[in-house]
Amino acid sequence: MKTTRRQFAKGVGAVAALAVTSVPAEAKNADAEAELVKAEFGQHLNADEMAKIRKDFAESAPQFEKLRAVKLTNGDEPDWTFSALAKR
Amino acid sequence: MNPYATIDELGAMLRRKEISSLELTRFYLDRLEKHGPKLNAIVTVTRERAEAEAKRADADFAAGRTQNRPLLGIPYGVKDLLATKGIPTTWGAEPFRQQVFDYDAAVVNKLTESGAVLCAKLAMVELAGGFGYNNADASFTGPAKTPWNLEYWSGGSSSGPGAAVGAALVPFAIGSETSGSIITPSAFSGVTGLRPTYGRVSRYGAMACAWTLDKLGPMCRSAADCNHVLRAISGEDERDATTIGVYVSGRATYVASSMMLSNPRKLRIGIIKGSHEKVQKEVRENFFRSIEVLRSQGHTIVEEMAWTELPVGATVGVIVDAEAASAFEDLIRSGKTKSLRDANDRIGGFEAAATLAIDYLRAQRVRTQIRRELVALFDKVDLIAAPARSTVAYPIGKNFDEVYKGVSSGPSLIGGMNLAGAPAISMPNGFGENGLPTAVQLIAAPANEIALLNAAVNYQAATSEHRKTPPLFAPSS
Numbered sequence: 430m431k432t433t434r435r436q437f438a439k440g441v442g443a444v445a446a447l448a449v450t451s452v453p454a455e456a457k458n459a460d461a462e463a464e465l466v467k468a469e470f471g472q473h474l475n476a477d478e479m480a481k482i483r484k485d486f487a488e489s490a491p492q493f494e495k496l497r498a499v500k501l502t503n504g505d506e507p508d509w510t511f512s513a514l515a516k517r
Numbered sequence: 518m519n520p521y522a523t524i525d526e527l528g529a530m531l532r533r534k535e536i537s538s539l540e541l542t543r544f545y546l547d548r549l550e551k552h553g554p555k556l557n558a559i560v561t562v563t564r565e566r567a568e569a570e571a572k573r574a575d576a577d578f579a580a581g582r583t584q585n586r587p588l589l590g591i592p593y594g595v596k597d598l599l600a601t602k603g604i605p606t607t608w609g610a611e612p613f614r615q616q617v618f619d620y621d622a623a624v625v626n627k628l629t630e631s632g633a634v635l636c637a638k639l640a641m642v643e644l645a646g647g648f649g650y651n652n653a654d655a656s657f658t659g660p661a662k663t664p665w666n667l668e669y670w671s672g673g674s675s676s677g678p679g680a681a682v683g684a685a686l687v688p689f690a691i692g693s694e695t696s697g698s699i700i701t702p703s704a705f706s707g708v709t710g711l712r713p714t715y716g717r718v719s720r721y722g723a724m725a726c727a728w729t730l731d732k733l734g735p736m737c738r739s740a741a742d743c744n745h746v747l748r749a750i751s752g753e754d755e756r757d758a759t760t761i762g763v764y765v766s767g768r769a770t771y772v773a774s775s776m777m778l779s780n781p782r783k784l785r786i787g788i789i790k791g792s793h794e795k796v797q798k799e800v801r802e803n804f805f806r807s808i809e810v811l812r813s814q815g816h817t818i819v820e821e822m823a824w825t826e827l828p829v830g831a832t833v834g835v836i837v838d839a840e841a842a843s844a845f846e847d848l849i850r851s852g853k854t855k856s857l858r859d860a861n862d863r864i865g866g867f868e869a870a871a872t873l874a875i876d877y878l879r880a881q882r883v884r885t886q887i888r889r890e891l892v893a894l895f896d897k898v899d900l901i902a903a904p905a906r907s908t909v910a911y912p913i914g915k916n917f918d919e920v921y922k923g924v925s926s927g928p929s930l931i932g933g934m935n936l937a938g939a940p941a942i943s944m945p946n947g948f949g950e951n952g953l954p955t956a957v958q959l960i961a962a963p964a965n966e967i968a969l970l971n972a973a974v975n976y977q978a979a980t981s982e983h984r985k986t987p988p989l990f991a992p993s994s
Contacts, residue, residue, distance in 0.1 A: 462871045465871045466868060469867075470850075470867045472852070473852035473854075473867070478864050482867065482868055492831045493835075496828045496831040496832060496876070496880060496883060497876070497879065499879075501879070501882050501883070505885060506885060507881035507884075508729070508882070508936075509729055
């Protein structure tokens with residue numbers, strides 16, 4: 430098993446927290462993400478599936494905001510490094 | 518013939534010429550064909566290749582080419598995400614059912630060189646779960662079942678390796694873990710599974726799910742067996758730039774299990790605060806029984822260790838989403854994800870593909886902080902112990918988020934330690950609801966498999982849960 434955005438949204442308390450902490454900005458982000466999916470892949474998705482996608486994004490928004498709230502400085506690099514001397 | 522024999526026990530029989538590798542191989546091939554379908558554990562039984570490899574092993578035995586080859590003549594299976602020349606490699610997914618590669622994955626190559634005998638390509642969750650499945654029925658082969666109770670799942674995404682090793686259809690198997698896919702099926706199926714350090718084992722020829730997280734590792738009857746298999750499959754490979762080589766930080770990377778038994782280490786073993794309080798009752802009771810065994814062996818138990826406050830779940834989630842969406846971009850854009858089995862998987866790729874680059878990079882930057890904090894825990898202790906899973910196996914036929922409500926593993930040790938690239942081992946430690954196995958996991962600092970396996974091998978020398986056999990698949994069955 431592995432965690433994806435949809436699964437961590439379903440962690441203990443996540444849905445309950447949504448009811449309390451859901452704010453217009455998060456809903457707006459969820460709508461924007463859903464619109465992105467629709468624009469890119471809408472030809473493969475029906476209305477029920479788009480509704481499910483919108484719901485998934487809304488449920489994951491509070492956890493997603495925790496990630497976006499972590500303070501990072503300019504010097505905080507990603508946890509991988511490009512190497513000009515790669516083995517292949 | 519006891520199909521639940523360990524690699525050492527089978528090897529001794531082969532060396533004493535009580536059985537040939539060909540006979541042993543046919544014995545397990547017959548078990549795979551007889552029991553595999555009941556468990557939905559098999560994609561392909563590789564009888565022709567297996568018999569040819571077994572004959573080569575017997576020739577090596579006859580010629581005395583046996584030194585330092587504990588896997589010589591031993592049958593095994595691999596999760597069906599490892600390329601095997603001329604044999605379908607399906608990734609558990611309908612769109613790839615006809616896929617055939619013309620080469621063997623590096624791990625298969627190494628096992629062939631060691632003399633092991635490939636008997637089966639084993640079932641797995643479609644695309645190793647990269648699109649967020651929410652049900653055991655997430656493979657074109659159907660839901661793999663734990664041999665302890667056929668109404669329950671064997672765990673994922675290495676579902677077939679868990680079920681097949683658990684029912685002794687093969688002595689050992691190779692699974693993969695991005696974030697939990699070895700530890701979970703090992704726990705749910707009652708087998709011992711090792712997640713090696715990230716980079717310890719070459720992934721050349723393995724399906725990519727999330728490049729910065731994917732690892733391959735053994736699922737076996739015992740920690741000693743895992744030690745044998747790890748030695749055979751680890752090492753630097755120029756075809757996988759993440760491989761870390763034989764010598765890491767001046768540490769030896771292999772010590773024979775017999776040496777571990779004669780030189781047990783006294784280690785400091787930590788328990789993370791919150792990691793056991795909300796798990797199922799039997800899981801908790803069995804966990805503390807395991808802790809008492811470890812304490813009785815001279816280890817120092819350090820309780821109430823603090824876990825990171827950083828958002829582990831969100832970080833690993835975004836990384837898996839972004840990398841899996843990229844790895845399977847062609848599949849997503851083609852719309853063929855709609856032929857996947859699980860309802861979440863059918864739309865999950867589209868959701869994952871909406872991950873913004875800036876969010877993915879943020880996750881990798883936060884990961885640096887998480888890794889530093891988690892690796893720093895190993896300044897205080899040598900190992901961390903925790904329940905491998907907070908519950909026993911999930912029932913087949915229900916969505917995961919509909920069952921075991923109110924139960925929680927607390928801090929995400931599996932997600933966090935996968936972000937850190939740290940090795941872990943899951944070992945059976947008793948039973949819980951509905952006759953299903955529970956397990957304890959030990960976790961070590963990256964590249965410290967030696968301490969991990971030393972503790973695990975000695976733990977199993979003092980316990981017997983890993984030798985229990987599921988009644989439905991008794992040795993005589």
